[in-house]
Amino acid sequence: MSWNSSLQVLSTVLSGMVVTDKSGAVIDADAGYALLVKWIEACRQDRRRVYFVGNGASASMASHFSTDLAKNAEVPTEVFTDCSLITATGNDFGYExxxxxxLGQRMIADELLIAISSSGNSPNAVAAVRKAQELAGRAVTVTAMSPDNAMRGLGDLNFYLPAESYGMAESGHGVVLHHLIDLFCD
Incomplete structure (x- = not known):
């Protein structure tokens, strides 16, 4: 594939983003971002945390955007990418x-989880979204690939990209999350 072809595919993926609310209703992307910013602002004001989770490249994004949000928006954030935590928890309780x-040890009501998964089918990310809801927290999903992936409709707010490859999903998710951070930098 040529560079221009890749750019066209990524542009198509990004322009095809679908944002849904908890009921599954499609909402305008800017309205979705505005709601997410409102929730993050509430966390900042009340010194509540925004948590990020993801596997592989999505774990790197979780760490990156957790840091960016803490630095640029002065919001308390936490990311579960510590290898000791992951391996001990996986060993003792299962990778899921x-x-x-x-999250169950830390999250309190009205805190926010942002779960990133290219496939939308990562069992541990799905379990985190469900745990956040059990704890009266809010969950935001950022997924791609199959339109009927397991996470796409689980969140209070769901950002879905119709990417067909991990590369396009990950590149698109980077753009989706950078746009969020940019909303705090304007």
Missing amino acids: QTFAYP
């Missing part, structure tokens, strides 16, 4: 609990 277990 690598995010849900520590």
